[in-house]
Amino acid sequence: MPAGRTIPVFDEYIPQVAAAVSAGTRRAYATYWRRIRQKWGQRRLDEPTPLEIKQFAEEVREGAVVRRNNRGGASAAEHLIAAFRCIYQYAVGDRLIDAGDNPATRVDKPHRQPSLRHALPEHALCAIVTVAGETGNDPELDLLILRLHIETACRRGAALAINRKDLDPDHCLVLLHEKGQTKRWQPISPTLAAALIAHNDERSDGSPDGQLLRYRGGRPVGRRRYDYLWQRIGKYLPWVAVQQITIHWIRHTTLTWVDRNISGAVAHAYAGHRDASGDDTTATYLKATLQEVAYALQSLTGEPHPLAAADPMAAMFTARPLAWFTGGIQLQVETDAEPTHGR
Numbered sequence: 614m615p616a617g618r619t620i621p622v623f624d625e626y627i628p629q630v631a632a633a634v635s636a637g638t639r640r641a642y643a644t645y646w647r648r649i650r651q652k653w654g655q656r657r658l659d660e661p662t663p664l665e666i667k668q669f670a671e672e673v674r675e676g677a678v679v680r681r682n683n684r685g686g687a688s689a690a691e692h693l694i695a696a697f698r699c700i701y702q703y704a705v706g707d708r709l710i711d712a713g714d715n716p717a718t719r720v721d722k723p724h725r726q727p728s729l730r731h732a733l734p735e736h737a738l739c740a741i742v743t744v745a746g747e748t749g750n751d752p753e754l755d756l757l758i759l760r761l762h763i764e765t766a767c768r769r770g771a772a773l774a775i776n777r778k779d780l781d782p783d784h785c786l787v788l789l790h791e792k793g794q795t796k797r798w799q800p801i802s803p804t805l806a807a808a809l810i811a812h813n814d815e816r817s818d819g820s821p822d823g824q825l826l827r828y829r830g831g832r833p834v835g836r837r838r839y840d841y842l843w844q845r846i847g848k849y850l851p852w853v854a855v856q857q858i859t860i861h862w863i864r865h866t867t868l869t870w871v872d873r874n875i876s877g878a879v880a881h882a883y884a885g886h887r888d889a890s891g892d893d894t895t896a897t898y899l900k901a902t903l904q905e906v907a908y909a910l911q912s913l914t915g916e917p918h919p920l921a922a923a924d925p926m927a928a929m930f931t932a933r934p935l936a937w938f939t940g941g942i943q944l945q946v947e948t949d950a951e952p953t954h955g956r
Contacts (some may be wrong), residue, residue, distance in 0.1 A: 620709055623700075624654040630703050635794055637770060638699065645696035648673065658704050663719040670694055670720070687723040694722050730862050732869035738763070741858075744849045745842065751829060755842050757808055758826065758834075762860055764910060765789065765799045766867035766883060769839055769860050777813050778821040782806045784919055785907075789885065797885050800907040802916040867913070875909045882906050 627646045631639050652669065653661065661669075674690035697717040705712050733741070745755040761772055771789040779788035785806045786798045801809075809825060816827040826834040839860055847854030864884075872880035882901035907920035 618709055620657040620659050622655050622657050624650055626658060626704065626709075627700060630700055633703065634699065637792065641692070642696040642699060645673075645693045646700075648693065649696065649700075658701070659710055659714065661716055663716045666694065666697055666716055666720045670723075674723070691722045694720055729856075730865050732866040733858070733862055737852075738863075738866060740850055741846055741853065744846050748849065749842070749845050754812075754826070754828065754834070754838070757812055758838070758842070758860075759863070760805055760808070761801075762863040763867055764801050764805055764914065766864045766871075767799065767885075768792070768864065769836065773824065773826065773834065773836070775809075775825045776820075776822055777817060777825055779825070780806065780809055780813075782810055786920075791885055795885070795887075798903060799885070800903070800910045800918055800920060802910065802914045802918065804914075804916060870913060871909045874912060875905075876901070879905050879909050883909055 627650055631643070631646065634642075649669075670690040670693050673693045674687065676689075694717065697720070701710070701715045701717045704710050705715055742756065742759055745759055746752045749755055758772065761767070765771075765787065767789050768791065771791045774790040775787060779790075781787070781798070785801050785803055787801050787806075787809070788796055789799050790796055812827075813825050816829065816831055817823055817825070818831060824833040828834060843853065843859055847858075852858075868880050868884050871883050878899040879901040881899075882903075883906050904920050907918045911918040911921040
């Protein structure tokens with residue numbers, strides 16, 4: 614313990630850490646920080662041992678809520694250990710404990726099992742889009758959400774963070790706010806750019822900083838809209854419910870298409886992944902340009918993109934558009950027609 618420093622208890626220090634991290638980190642760890650405070654709230658940070666943290670993680674794993682996608686509670690244990698590591702990272706930075714005395718770094722996370730998600734075949738994607746457009750209480754909104762994710766392969770949080778000033782309709786770009794507080798410009802088709810602007814004009818509160826995706830009454834869309842969307846689709850397409858398909862499967866689908874039809878380097882940039890590290894040094898030199906990403910989008914949608922023509926390497930690529938964009942399924946922005954099925 615550094616000389617002359619008073620070591621706080623978890624009840625004192627966790628609120629300070631929570632105030633320092635990003636909203637996404639706070640949301641991810643809030644449940645586990647509550648568990649730590651309930652169990653060890655009055656213990657000093659320098660008291661728990663690696664063995665005790667490991668035992669705590671096992672308790673959390675065994676007590677994890679059993680859902681249909683339950684994988685033995687490994688994710689809950691992993692998140693608890695990550696929550697501890699976040700606390701102790703700040704404690705080391707504040708010189709409350711020495712880095713060598715950090716107990717959380719000496720606890721191994723459970724082995725992460727391979728993801729069950731995979732790219733969807735075109736007929737499955739078409740079926741999902743069809744159901745979304747013909748059911749529910751706001752199919753126009755749901756079609757817009759799906760097309761946004763299909764074109765950009767963004768995560769849910771990035772879609773919900775988009776506001777009007779993030780749109781560049783002249784160059785058909787959207788600024789995505791993603792994990793780790795990173796930002797990047799992502800190409801979108803002229804059709805999607807126009808639909809997003811029309812959606813904003815019809816439903817926004819007029820603020821350029823306000824969330825773009827909104828319900829008809831102007832209320833911002835949240836995570837529950839996604840839950841409702843996939844639960845509804847699962848009622849009409851049972852395999853969606855059985856496989857527990859969510860919006861993240863769309864990300865897998867688009868990125869797989871780009872990888873197979875364009876290149877791995879372009880798919881890497883399309884996903885917004887940071888530069889590779891470790892043994893794959895070749896990837897450091899194979900950085901795709903924004904124009905190449907625009908060309909990939911142009912190939913995906915079959916719509917010309919203003920930035921794709923600016924890339925001299927674009928002539929090297931050939932690819933077939935996804936049938937979803939050329940098969941007659943149209944993106945609806947706003948109509949007065951009632952949905953053909955009830956909620």
